[in-house]
Amino acid sequence: MTKQTSKPIEKEIKEKPRCGLCGKTRNLTKTECCGQWICDDQHKYVLFTYARNSCSRNHDRFTLCGHHFSEGHSGDWKTCEKCRNNFETEIYVYYGTNEYNFEKLENPPKFKPTRCAKCKKIISLSEDGYSMSAGGYFCMDCSAIKW
Numbered sequence: 758m759t760k761q762t763s764k765p766i767e768k769e770i771k772e773k774p775r776c777g778l779c780g781k782t783r784n785l786t787k788t789e790c791c792g793q794w795i796c797d798d799q800h801k802y803v804l805f806t807y808a809r810n811s812c813s814r815n816h817d818r819f820t821l822c823g824h825h826f827s828e829g830h831s832g833d834w835k836t837c838e839k840c841r842n843n844f845e846t847e848i849y850v851y852y853g854t855n856e857y858n859f860e861k862l863e864n865p866p867k868f869k870p871t872r873c874a875k876c877k878k879i880i881s882l883s884e885d886g887y888s889m890s891a892g893g894y895f896c897m898d899c900s901a902i903k904w
Contacts, residue, residue, distance in 0.1 A: 777859045778812040788816060790826030793859045815857040821849070822858065835862055847871055851883035875899040 773782045774794040786797040796812040809815055817823040824843070825834035834840055841849060846868040853862030870879045874893030888900040 776812055778816065778857060786813070788813070788823075790817075790822050791859060812857075816859075819852060819855060819857045821852045821862065822860070824852065835860075845871070845882060847882045855883070873899050 774785055775782050776785060776796045777793045778795060781796055784797045785794050787793065788795050795816060798811045799813045802808060802811045802814050817827070821834045821837075821840050825837055825840050828839070828843070830837050830839050835853075843849075844852065846866055847870075850862070850865040850868060854865055871882050871894050872879055873887075873896040875895055876899050878896045878898075880887045880894055880896050882894070886897045888895045
């Protein structure tokens with residue numbers, strides 16, 4: 758008599774949706790721009806702190822995807838000429854490749870670093886503080902100089 762073995766029944770485990778940016782599974786919503794799961798946490802942002810503690814706010818404000826949607830552009834954000842022309846190349850690249858994106862810009866354009874018009878120090882337009890005028894960009898040290 759042959760012994761019959763049954764295959765274990767695989768339970769279909771339905772995985773909870775996760776925030777595509779931080780991985781959390783609670784208090785989620787879908788983005789309006791691209792329909793991705795994200796933390797519903799814009800209420801955590803405190804005005805004028807410039808904090809980056811909200812997945813939802815970060816995606817809306819610091820990505821080409823969020824910008825493309827909020828400006829009402831048509832087509833795909835990755836090939837949108839309007840989006841490309843709305844920013845300095847350095848900012849465009851940052852908005853298309855930073856950690857707040859679900860999908861990143863492939864082959865972003867190259868750019869020369871931005872330098873302070875006075876002292877020539879490199880300024881990261883996406884990370885550093887600076888001022889700008891008709892004379893160009895100025896680092897924080899040179900912005901404080903009394904002309």
